[in-house]
Amino acid sequence: MSAPLQDRTAPQRGVDPAWALADYDLVCLSHLRWDFVYQRPQHLLSRCARARRVFFVEEPVRGDALPRLECSRRDCGVTVVVPHVPRDLDDDETEMILASLVDDLLGGQRIGNYVLWYYTPMALGFTRHLVPAATVYDCMDELSGFWGAPRALRERERDLLRSADLVFTGGRSLYEAKRALRPSAHLFPSSIDASHFRQARGLQPEPPDQAGLGRPRLGYFGVIDERLDLELLAAAADLRPDFTFVMIGPVAKIDRATLPRRPNIHYLGQKPYAELPAYIAGWDVALMPFARNDSTRFISPTKTPEYLASGRPVVSTSIRDVVEPYGREGLVAIADAPVEFVAAASRALGATRRAEWLQRVDAFLSRGSWDHTWAQMESLIGAAVRANRATGAPRIESCSTT
Template identity: 90%
Template sequence: MSALEHDRTAPRRAVDPPRALADFDLVCLSHLRWDFVYQRPQHLLSRCARARRVFFVEEPVRGDALPRLECSRRDCGVTVVVPHLPPDLDEDETEMVLRCLVDDLIGSQRLGNYVLWYYTPMALGFTRHLQPAATVYDCMDELSGFWGAPRALGERERDLLRSADLVFTGGRSLYEAKRALRPSAHLFPSSIDAPHFRQARAVQPEPCDQAELGRPRLGYFGVIDERLDLELLAAAAELRPGFTFVMVGPVAKIDRAALPHRPNIHYLGQKPYAELPAYIAGWDVALMPFARNDSTRFISPTKTPEYLASGRPVVSTSIRDVVEPYGREGLVAIADTPAEFVAAVDRALEQSRRAEWLQRVDAFLARGSWDHTWAQMESLIAAAVRANRAGGISKVGPCSTT
């Protein structure tokens, strides 16, 4: 089964007409910043905002003397909500204040019929009392495997997996891991905004900070954090001093001093989503040098189909959700040791059957899109809202037993 398709083991539902699907607002509770990296939440919720109000509640910022909410509406229609808290609150006080702020948001916006959408189970600490029309947990990462994960995360996720009306998972590995607590979870792997990234197949204006870099260029875009194998990157750069390694993205959770610094490794920083095709157009090979550790055990990188849509050959380490199906289909080269990795890059640079490979890439990517993924999710949510309403269910927060 394609990793871009909805899980065929789950029952299919017909997509309802738009009028029937618009009868709820949505409040998302996230550990991610909306303006950080454009990924799964932004793709899905910007589509959700085409038909309803969407409020994206970020983790709090500390430093203000008095608690407050900062709300700002993005061009896509999503309202980003940033809680500002005093700096000296302990954990219990933080959750108490956040509970009041979320209540203020729901009251001031007159949110009567709303869906709660969780990206972080930690938000249960200040939302258990709410009465949403339905509750969704979109599990896009195994957060307990990340550095600095809160101690309460595992227990709260178990609560959310048991009680949410719907559980979506962002990759097959996560889906298989979460089915033990939620057999009815739905598999929705990373989809693709193919037209956006296909721009990289045509000549693009060269970004100024990349224009003078040597060729061949090997590129990566995404967060630079503990999920990357920095030793592999350093060793590959040393093995191929004539290659240029371009790293596009913010550095997070690791000390910049720990990054490998070689004459042929260039860190260009975070770039807007709209500019990524211009950068990729100047690469010869796209890289996914992920480490194999707890933080990558269940990842399903969104950048895999994005790289492929860009028309660039891809070399990745053996991340499970990349090996299956992309490696098995011969769309991505898999290599783990430095010697294997640079050898795979060498072969990619010499790729002689590019037209045939691109045909297979396009056929594969045609199986899924973010529009299609959101339409399926929206239909499932609308059905859950209607079922709760018809059953006269007054949900006492997402941690109630259903």
């Protein structure tokens, strides 16, 4: 159902200059759906929503109806905005409609002093005309390496890297890659909601769809897409038919028919974030069987610290941002070939000195949290808003016409 665009106790813009320097609404433009999987955007923006209005604008849904916005407010305070556009429009027509819908959002919600927060550079195509108080690009993935990436993506990202007031990166590999165009980029690796995942260390009710599965259980949660090494998963299942492999998460961008089917591989589908600790509590080892390809070259998996906070030993392929620092610190076992992968899992199952390992895990994880990460980001954004107000600097410059 389409929710009306109405003001939700918004302060009157332009009344108090001091307020304009200190406060702002945040408008996020994302290629992800808010309700897809709970990850970096949800952690950060739900914290932002504790102090100000946050509007999360998803990619458009194409259909037969007239253009419209569907708005719904989540319990965390974030308003999710879904643009609906006719399916028969070309790219230029779609961006014209989206620009108009964004203007409707700003006007209908009386959003006057706002920060634009980009997860997708493609949104530049319908937001260049806006004049935000500051612009943030939170680069959490190398989207150009994903299957089906738009041709214009690389050039638009270059524009955004040059023009944004702040560039955040979600992992060290991305940080090093983006510094060529943006030397002042800030490294903010994915953090951890430690208390949530530590629930898995205690007694949890066994989810019914996992309760009857055999032990030992080796589990994965996350999106099941081109980033996973499905051949490795199949080979590991064949090598150790006594292991039970539990795969939790939605299947995206790949044909379900390509998923390896074995008696000891179980696909349980997507689960709510709140239920993940109960599933992990029933695992003996947590897995990250990522492929080594263009789509994983710069990933920094959020699930690494989440698995560790859950108290489960972790086996991963040699993803750079996992090897450093988790592999180097001896917190995660690294293996690529199927024989080595299952051997690492077997060693994890038989590990002694578990208490010592958990102490090192907790000491490592104590270095950061999503609350701390957001506090640092918020401070940088506030400084950018004040600097732009003082200088009257333009926010988003059109560096190309792509």
